[in-house]
Structure formats: structure tokens, C-alpha cells
Amino acid sequence: MVETAVLQLFFDCACCKKLNMSSIMSLRRVILFLSTLTASLAVEGPFDNAEHELQRRQAGVPNYVLEYAPLVWLQSSEQYHPSDIGAQLVHTKPEVNFTIVKDLPNPLTLDNLNALNADGGKDVYLTSVDDITKAPAWLNGIVPDATGKTNGAVSSVIVVNDHGSGNVDAFYFYFYAYNQGDTVLGQELGDHVGDWEHNMIRFKNGIPQAVWFSQHDNGEAFTYNCLEKQGQRVVAYSAKGTHAVYATAGTHDHTIPDLNLDQGLIEDHCDQGVRWDPTLNAYWYRYDAASSSFSPYSSSEPVGYLLYAGQWGDQQYPDSDPRQREFFGFAKYTSGPTGPADKQLNRTQVCPDNGYLCIVRPVLGP
Ligand SMILES: *[C@@H]1O[C@H](CO)[C@@H](O)[C@H](O)[C@H]1NC(C)=O
Ligand SMILES: *[C@@H]1O[C@H](CO)[C@@H](O)[C@H](O)[C@H]1NC(C)=O
Numbered sequence: 146m147v148e149t150a151v152l153q154l155f156f157d158c159a160c161c162k163k164l165n166m167s168s169i170m171s172l173r174r175v176i177l178f179l180s181t182l183t184a185s186l187a188v189e190g191p192f193d194n195a196e197h198e199l200q201r202r203q204a205g206v207p208n209y210v211l212e213y214a215p216l217v218w219l220q221s222s223e224q225y226h227p228s229d230i231g232a233q234l235v236h237t238k239p240e241v242n243f244t245i246v247k248d249l250p251n252p253l254t255l256d257n258l259n260a261l262n263a264d265g266g267k268d269v270y271l272t273s274v275d276d277i278t279k280a281p282a283w284l285n286g287i288v289p290d291a292t293g294k295t296n297g298a299v300s301s302v303i304v305v306n307d308h309g310s311g312n313v314d315a316f317y318f319y320f321y322a323y324n325q326g327d328t329v330l331g332q333e334l335g336d337h338v339g340d341w342e343h344n345m346i347r348f349k350n351g352i353p354q355a356v357w358f359s360q361h362d363n364g365e366a367f368t369y370n371c372l373e374k375q376g377q378r379v380v381a382y383s384a385k386g387t388h389a390v391y392a393t394a395g396t397h398d399h400t401i402p403d404l405n406l407d408q409g410l411i412e413d414h415c416d417q418g419v420r421w422d423p424t425l426n427a428y429w430y431r432y433d434a435a436s437s438s439f440s441p442y443s444s445s446e447p448v449g450y451l452l453y454a455g456q457w458g459d460q461q462y463p464d465s466d467p468r469q470r471e472f473f474g475f476a477k478y479t480s481g482p483t484g485p486a487d488k489q490l491n492r493t494q495v496c497p498d499n500g501y502l503c504i505v506r507p508v509l510g511p
Contacts, residue, residue, distance in 0.1 A: 199425065205442045206429050209351040210305055210315045213369075214424045215344045216293065216378050217319065218394070220385035221418030225340075226286035228322035229298035230428075230450065231255050233339060233457060236283045236322075237271035239264070243460065245272075255447035262454045269455030270481060273338050277323070277459070278468050284323035284338070293422030301423035302451070302485055304439065306432040311350040314492060316432075317423055318343045318485045323458075325386030326479075327411050332472040335387070338458030339481035342388045343488060344381055347495045353379075355495040355505050359488075360389035360413070361399055366495045366505045367392050373509065383421075384413035391415050397511050407511045434491035456481040 203211060219226065234253050239246040239261050246264045250257045261269045275281035287295040302318040319342045326335030345357040346369070353369035356379055372392055373380040382391045391397050394416050398409025428446045430439040439451045458481020462469040470477040489497040496503035 202427070202429055202443050202446070203424075206303070207305065207313065207315075207351070209348055209353070210303065210313075210346075211424060213346055213348075213353045213377050213379060214303075214315075214422075215317055215346075215356075215381040216375050217381045217383050217390070217421040217423060218415070218417045219289070219383050219419045219421055220414060221416050223383070223385050223418055224285060225321055225323045225325055225386060225388075226288050226419075227295045227298065227300035227421060227423070228283075228286035228320055229295075229300060230302070230320050231299065231447075232283060233271060233320075233322060234258065236275065236281070237273055237338070237458075239269050239455070240272040240460065241265040241268050241270070243272075243463075255450040258450040259452035259454075260449070262452070266454045267456070267483065269453075270460040271339065271455065271457055272459045276468075277336075277338060286322050289419055289421040292425065293420045294425040295421065296426075299426050299428055301427040303424070303427045303429045304432045304485060304490060305430070306434060306490055308434075308491075311348075313348040313351075314345055314490075314495075315348065316343055316345045316485065316488070316490060318488075319383070319388065319390070319423060321388050324388060326477070327387060327413060329411055329472070329475070332470070332475075332477070334472060334475045334477055335479050336477060337461075337479045337481050339456065340388050341457065341482050341484055341488070342383070342390050343485070344379065344390055345492070345495060346379065356392075357495045357497075358390040358392055360384075360391065360397075361387070363499060363501050364390070364496070365392065365405060366503060367509065368505060368507045371507055371509045382415035382417075384415050387413055389413050391511075392509060393511055395511060405511045432490050437486070439486075451484065451486050453484060454487075456483055458482070 241264060246261065250260050287298040289295050300320050304316040306314045321340040324337045324340035326333055343359045347354045355366055355368055356372060358365050382394050384391060396407050397413045398406040398411060399413060400410045429442040432439055439448050441448060461476055461480040462478045464471060468478060494503040495505060
């Protein structure tokens with residue numbers, strides 16, 4: 146706003162015929178004054194702190210990574226919303242083999258979480274301090290506001306991998322404190338603390354080519370052109386409870402990977418419930434594949450948690466735990482997931498290399 150005022154002033158004065166030395170001098174003083182004012186406003190942020198915070202975080206991020214970023218519809222009866230990544234550390238204690246890890250950094254933060262790698266690598270589980278069967282409120286996350294923002298919660302991580310020659314992959318990770326599994330033949334199976342899902346958009350010279358949607362052990366890829374969009378932005382649907390990411394609303398059966406049906410044994414349900422804009426509360430990073438390292442676009446953002454090799458929720462409860470239930474070999478409570486670094490950030494194809502076919506669907510469907 147101040148910048149506009151300066152420009153307007155300059156324009157008005159440059160147009161006036163009687164431009165003399167003293168008016169130029171006073172104009173310079175006005176500009177100097179206004180630019181000092183702008184600088185002090187930028188620090189104190191009386192307009193809108195949140196706006197400045199957003200600009201600081203996104204500075205340096207390629208425009209197209211923002212312009213085409215997914216908008217996510219949460220399902221209308223969702224109970225487990227996007228959650229603050231750092232809050233997960235407040236409500237959990239790291240355990241290995243159901244035993245609390247001793248001599249932790251104090252406090253444990255997103256900056257130093259990777260210190261736990263020395264205590265057991267992948268065998269470390271961020272384990273809920275509360276009994277999750279008592280439905281502690283923190284599992285519910287934050288319902289996005291009318292603008293799509295999860296207020297007070299940084300609930301997404303956006304990672305840009307520039308392969309060179311105009312080939313850029315942007316990963317949009319979505320974090321939820323809790324995953325409620327699907328109900329199969331009346332049994333709810335596969336509940337776990339901590340849930341990381343993602344989209345990936347593959348760009349060529351700033352133009353989106355294809356988009357990956359993560360779903361359980363696998364997912365689906367579509368051409369950008371065939372997808373539902375809002376403006377230029379990809380529209381994604383987060384399934385109720387499991388938060389698997391789909392390109393269409395409705396019911397999705399995922400009993401057999403790569404065979405997507407609209408009904409079956411294990412169904413996910415999506416609709417246009419609450420709109421979430423993951424770019425409004427995100428941490429942003431460049432990823433360097435050669436060194437497997439992350440550099441934040443804004444220097445104040447944490448990195449350690451991205452290097453943490455362990456899991457983001459409780460370890461699967463043993464059968465001896467009274468909370469646990471088994472149904473045809475499937476457990477009600479399973480283990481929490483690993484984080485973004487474990488999702489193949491340097492891909493050859495738009496799909497991760499996981500043994501399934503990579504089909505980039507040119508027609509939108511379930
Ligand atoms: C966990 O405990 C079990 C039984 O006490 C033991 O057999 C197993 O090796 C332990 N695993 C780890 C990762 O320490
Ligand atoms: C990353 O992927 C590219 C292909 O885009 C490949 O050439 C390169 O070797 C990969 N780097 C690593 C460290 O795997």
C-alpha cells in the first residue's frame with residue numbers, strides 16, 4: 146500500500162510541468178521517509194502479520210509451485226483434520242520397543258528430532274502420551290477456516306526437487322495427527338497415530354504435466370489436463386479418516402492396488418466437505434537429491450524433523466494389549482508412518498518406484 150502511494154506521488158510529480166530542484170529534493174525526502182516507514186512496517190507488521198509470515202515463507206519458491214498447488218477437499222464428516230506437525234512432539238514420547246528413549250534433547254523440537262536416529266533409526270516411534278482410545282482432542286487437528294487455512298497449525302510441507310533442464314517435481318505433503326482406518330465388514334481396521342499423505346506435481350518448464358495422488362500403499366497418477374481444477378489449481382479429495390488422496394469425489398475401493406473401482410471390500414469416501422488450502426500454513430524446502438538434504442526457503446524453518454528416520458505415531462500394539470483387535474490377520478491399530486523423506490523424493494517417474502505399474506491416466510475416473 147505504501148509502495149503504491151510512493152509510485153502515485155512520483156507519477157503525479159513527474160507529470161507536473163513545474164518540476165524544479167527544490168520539488169525534486171522534497172520528493173526525495175518524502176520517498177526516503179516513506180521507505181523508512183515501509184521498512185519499519187515490514188518488521189512490526191501492523192497490516193497483517195499472517196500475510197507477512199506467508200510472504201516470508203514463500204519468498205523464492207517458484208511461482209508455478211504456488212499457482213498450480215492442490216486445493217484439498219476434506220470429507221464432510223471428517224473428524225481427524227490437518228494437524229500441526231510440531232504439536233505431534235508435544236503429545237508423544239519417543240519409544241523403541243515400547244520403552245521410552247532416555248537422554249532426549251530437552252525440549253525435543255522439529256529442529257532436533259533427527260537426534261533420535263541414534264536411538265534406533267526406523268524403530269523409534271513417537272508414541273502418544275494419552276491413551277488414544279480415550280479420544281484426546283489433539284488427534285482431531287484443526288478445521289480449516291473460511292479461507293482454507295489451518296489457523297495456528299503448520300500442517301503441510303512443500304518440497305521442490307529441481308532435476309535441471311526445466312524438470313521440477315513439487316511435493317505437497319499433508320500431515321494429520323491421526324488416521325482412522327476404513328470399516329471392513331463392520332470392523333474398523335488400520336487406525337494409527339500420525340499420517341503423512343501427498344500429491345506430487347511434475348512440471349516441465351513451469352507447465353504441470355502429471356500429478357501423483359498417494360493412497361495407502363500406492364496411489365494414482367493423472368495427466369494435469371484431465372484433472373478437476375479450481376482456476377489453475379489441482380483439486381484433490383482427502384478420504385474420510387484415512388486421508389488417502391483422490392482426484393475425484395465419491396467412493397473409492399482400494400482392495401487391489403492399481404485397480405480402482407467405485408465399490409468393493411475396502412472403501413474410502415470423499416466429498417466436498419471443508420476446503421483446505423495447504424499452501425497457507427506450510428514449511429517450504431528445496432531438496433538436493435545428491436546429498437539427500439533439505440534447504441528451507443526461509444532460513445528460520447526447521448529441518449531436523451525431515452531427517453528423522455523413525456515413525457510419527459505409536460508402534461502397532463501387541464495382541465496382548467487390551468486395546469488391540471485382530472480381524473482375519475488385520476489389526477485395528479497399526480504402526481504410525483515414516484515422514485516425507487521416505488516417500489522417494491527423487492523419482493524417475495511421477496509414481497514412486499514400488500513394484501506397481503506407473504499408469505499416468507489421461508482420463509479422470511475413480
Ligand atoms: C524388542 O523386544 C523383543 C522382546 O523383548 C526383542 O526380541 C527384540 O529384539 C526387541 N527389538 C528391538 C528393536 O530392540
Ligand atoms: C535423481 O534422479 C535423477 C533423474 O531425474 C537421476 O539422474 C539421479 O541420478 C538421481 N539422483 C540420485 C542421488 O539418486
